[in-house]
Amino acid sequence: MIDHVGINCANYAESQRFYDAVLGTLGFSRQLDVGPAIGYGRAGKPTFWISDAPAGPNREVHLAFEAADEDAVRAFHRAAVELGAEVLHPPRLWPEYHPGYFGAFVRDPDGNNVEAVWHGA
Template identity: 45%
Template structure:
């Protein structure tokens, strides 16, 4: 099990706004921000639930090293659909509309969006319906 994951973004303010809107339907919100004076390595924002950040973005490193794939689990398909709509409305680029992906397993229901830096962000539900 992962405790947290993070990656660099090219425009911190733009990405902060994108993730605040795109992750809201999944019940994931901004938990904390730390600045370069606190970290010694740039600005960072931690998203999560119940006061625990587990997904981080930051501007302290080169965001051009290549895209990252992150998948957020949810308990129902409606949240996957809502994530996709919110992410597109926030400026994301469709990288796979909500739907079943039976090549992974019969109940794999996911949606994929490219964030402002081209990172492949997914919401996925593994429930039967």
């Protein structure tokens, strides 16, 4: 169900030190570091992300749900649009994340960044 979760951090450097240490005790480590965001996980799969967002309206929670295929991502997007959700990114490939990453992003009624993702495109 849950593919990955992301939080925004007011003090990015402090959060990096904190999560490097505490997640390391659980066997998790940095899997991807793209500057303003770091993905922690195991075996090359980042499942928990931290992002640099010191203040402002972009300090939302990001939650990604695992989809079965591209059609499921598109269905998620259509359902959200029909319910009046703000579209952050329509369904598309995201090669900057990794080859085959296909996702769509919307805002839920509380303003959170909610995504459906399929990794097999």
